[in-house]
Amino acid sequence: MVGGGKRSGTSLPLSRDEPLQGDIEPMPPRRVDPLVLADAVLRGERTALARAITLVESTRADDRDAAECLLARLLPGAGGATRLGISGAPGVGKSTFIEAFGLMLIAAGHRVAVLAVDPSSKQAGGSILGDKTRMPKLAQAAAAFIRPSPAGGTLGGVARRTGEAILVAEAAGFDIVIVETVGVGQSETTVADMVDLFLLLIAPGGGDELQGIKRGIVELADLVVVTKDDGDLAPAARRAVADYRHALRLFSPGEGGDWVEAVSVSALTGKGLDRVWTIALQRLDRARANGGFVARRAGQAQAALWREIGDGLIERFHADKGAARALRGLEVKVAAGKLTPAAAARQALNAFARE
Numbered sequence: 613m614v615g616g617g618k619r620s621g622t623s624l625p626l627s628r629d630e631p632l633q634g635d636i637e638p639m640p641p642r643r644v645d646p647l648v649l650a651d652a653v654l655r656g657e658r659t660a661l662a663r664a665i666t667l668v669e670s671t672r673a674d675d676r677d678a679a680e681c682l683l684a685r686l687l688p689g690a691g692g693a694t695r696l697g698i699s700g701a702p703g704v705g706k707s708t709f710i711e712a713f714g715l716m717l718i719a720a721g722h723r724v725a726v727l728a729v730d731p732s733s734k735q736a737g738g739s740i741l742g743d744k745t746r747m748p749k750l751a752q753a754a755a756a757f758i759r760p761s762p763a764g765g766t767l768g769g770v771a772r773r774t775g776e777a778i779l780v781a782e783a784a785g786f787d788i789v790i791v792e793t794v795g796v797g798q799s800e801t802t803v804a805d806m807v808d809l810f811l812l813l814i815a816p817g818g819g820d821e822l823q824g825i826k827r828g829i830v831e832l833a834d835l836v837v838v839t840k841d842d843g844d845l846a847p848a849a850r851r852a853v854a855d856y857r858h859a860l861r862l863f864s865p866g867e868g869g870d871w872v873e874a875v876s877v878s879a880l881t882g883k884g885l886d887r888v889w890t891i892a893l894q895r896l897d898r899a900r901a902n903g904g905f906v907a908r909r910a911g912q913a914q915a916a917l918w919r920e921i922g923d924g925l926i927e928r929f930h931a932d933k934g935a936a937r938a939l940r941g942l943e944v945k946v947a948a949g950k951l952t953p954a955a956a957a958r959q960a961l962n963a964f965a966r967e
């Protein structure tokens with residue numbers, strides 16, 4: 613007997629705990645047991661990796677429980693990768709750079725995961741979908757994994773769960789994880805706060821040399837990479853490197869005593885790509901030796917803890933009926949200038965705490 617939700621005459625009563633055999637819906641893919649999924653991730657299965665990232669990025673409350681169960685299982689196998697952040701203005705050449713750089717790393721025996729977060733697209737798709745097609749060779753490579761992520765639930769424009777997606781990729785055996793984001797809003801800050809080394813990509817010419825310095829994001833960079841050092845753009849690229857080298861000397865060296873360096877690359881000819889990797893390795897080696905590496909990761913984990921607490925509190929606040937009731941009137945008063953925002957916030961928070 614099929615359909616109508618009716619079960620055949622000899623079936624067991626519905627109150628029994630065991631699963632109903634024969635007439636249950638096939639389990640939807642997202643309802644997979646998180647521990648089974650975790651083991652598949654640890655075996656390096658790509659579909660499991662993709663599914664696990666989807667699970668940690670899910671905003672559903674019941675998925676969060678499963679995601680935490682999954683992450684608890686994966687955590688001992690995570691943390692081993694070199695985490696690189698790559699940011700830069702739209703069109704600077706991020707995707708093209710990552711394709712060429714990633715292929716170079718794979719040729720050297722690495723396994724490379726790319727998590728591309730696009731804060732300018734509100735959902736999966738947008739220019740992000742184009743990213744796989746702009747890294748066609750890397751997308752095909754068995755030792756690479758490219759994951760465009762929606763920026764839903766954004767944290768300064770970066771997907772809130774990108775930090776967890778990094779852990780999942782590491783547990784799946786990727787020893788280099790690249791987080792790519794378009795440099796708009798707060799996205800660079802958030803990415804810089806998740807990686808071991810942050811590369812700021814700058815386009816040559818266009819009269820906007822020192823654009824990164826003007827925007828105050830160079831302080832976040834561990835390495836400034838001027839792109840498109842080839843053909844007609846080569847002279848402008850070299851000028852930009854010289855300008856940045858000069859300007860970067862005005863900043864004090866970072867905690868490890870490292871000055872921020874500027875180099876130029878061409879993703880088309882491959883020029884400078886190995887130099888970027890050499891500098892990256894040197895800096896990471898020094899950071900490991902002087903304790904900076906461990907301190908940076910520990911600081912990042914603590915900052916993430918506080919971000920999660922902040923986000924969680926705000927979510928709870930919005931879901932709170934007492935606070936919502938209090939807030940309705942308060943917002944009107946604040947907008948009309950009859951109450952200061954601080955006083956209104958205090959009243960709303962008091963209403964929240966009482967609930």
Ligand SMILES: Nc1nc2c(ncn2[C@@H]2O[C@H](COP(=O)(O)OP(=O)(O)OP(=O)(O)O)[C@@H](O)[C@H]2O)c(=O)[nH]1
Binds near residue numbers: 700707794842877881
């Ligand atoms: N000459 C030259 N052009 C390049 C190089 N790298 C990228 N380009 C070109 O610059 C344009 C933008 O490259 P993308 O890699 O898509 O840039 P992006 O930063 O990922 O762009 P968004 O994802 O839109 O922010 C494309 O037309 C590329 O062909 C390079 O090394 N040399």
Ligand SMILES: [Mg+2]
Binds near residue numbers: 706707708743746
């Ligand atoms: Mg791109």
